[in-house]
Amino acid sequence: MSDIIVYSVPGSPFTRAVQMGLEEKGAAYRVQALAPHEVKGEAYLRRHPFGRIPAVQHGDFELYETQAILRYLDDVFPEPALEPADPRAAARMNQIIGINDWYFFPKVAAVVVFQRIIGPALLGTTTDEAVVDAALPMGQVCIAELDRLLGRQPFLAGDRLSIADIMLAPQVDFFAATPEGQALLKGTRLEAWLERMNARPSMIATQRPEALRRAA
Numbered sequence: 001m002s003d004i005i006v007y008s009v010p011g012s013p014f015t016r017a018v019q020m021g022l023e024e025k026g027a028a029y030r031v032q033a034l035a036p037h038e039v040k041g042e043a044y045l046r047r048h049p050f051g052r053i054p055a056v057q058h059g060d061f062e063l064y065e066t067q068a069i070l071r072y073l074d075d076v077f078p079e080p081a082l083e084p085a086d087p088r089a090a091a092r093m094n095q096i097i098g099i100n101d102w103y104f105f106p107k108v109a110a111v112v113v114f115q116r117i118i119g120p121a122l123l124g125t126t127t128d129e130a131v132v133d134a135a136l137p138m139g140q141v142c143i144a145e146l147d148r149l150l151g152r153q154p155f156l157a158g159d160r161l162s163i164a165d166i167m168l169a170p171q172v173d174f175f176a177a178t179p180e181g182q183a184l185l186k187g188t189r190l191e192a193w194l195e196r197m198n199a200r201p202s203m204i205a206t207q208r209p210e211a212l213r214r215a216a
């Protein structure tokens, strides 16, 4: 079977989730790095008309949307399984993926991480404190709810690693590099979960570039 090509701008947490999935599966892949402006360029828009990363190519099969990619990987590389067989655990995994895609990434992590890390490090912008402040109430809800759903389990959807952990860990890790993320996570079970996730070879092998590791 041909190697998988992952198209990305280095540092993207959604791409990191796909790379983690590939690492957990032990599947061969390579990352095709794009410059930020290429993501909205004509050539890449033919691959991903919404101009987002990541996208993957597997032989003649092209796919985008991170959770679709991870579910595909779970089907073509069955071991270790990343989707629970138990209906309730599977529902929990899907719920948490939804929390990431609808609330945590767009309303919290993307906003705070851009203001505190990406903008200052890559674009030379200064933090708009009002924008950060406006994202914090939703940040509190997201972290409290993820912490509640995690409960005393080792992983977000139960006893085993699932796509929920793989999608959330890169996002929570990036958020934890900001002062607001650190403060919201402090003392939670989610903080301990992140530490456990960060010790996994799949997280260690997919670190962000140094410039994007912490807030300015």
Ligand SMILES: N[C@@H](CCC(=O)N[C@@H](CS)C(=O)NCC(=O)O)C(=O)O
Binding pocket: 012, 013, 014, 015, 039, 051, 052, 053, 054, 064, 065, 066, 067, 101
């Ligand atoms: N729903 C998409 C979201 C992907 C996404 O938003 N990626 C961010 C980077 S982590 C991106 O492409 N940002 C570039 C932009 O918004 O122009 C997925 O699951 O893959």
